[in-house]
Amino acid sequence: MKRALIICAGGMSSSVIAKKTTEMFRDNGEDIELNATSQSQGTTAIAKDEYDLYLVSPQTKMYFDSLAKAAKKTNKPIVSIPPQAYVPIPMGIEKLANLVKENI
Secondary structure (H helix, E strand, O other): OEEEEEEEOOOHHHHHHHHHHHHHHHHOOOOEEEEEEEHHHHHHHHHOOOOOEEEEOHHHHHHHHHHHHHHHHHOOOEEEOOHHHOOOOHHHHHHHHHHHHHHO
């Protein structure tokens, strides 16, 4: 199973998006799981090398450079989520799923 982590301000809205995207992957027979966490816990998760891909939410893009430096140490990809892929509607979930598949 591949695992991706959405890093956002508090992890609350991202948790809904992560759950819906994981459900879409499972419905399509893909073995990918998304989780979500806050920026501070995301830094810890990167350091522990717990995920295959890290995704930075639009509201935490100001932390992207520091998160990218941490991800580089573990040789794991990190990408910024565009706003249109960060909405919990089918079109947004599909865009986020495609972003994950392209980078994981």
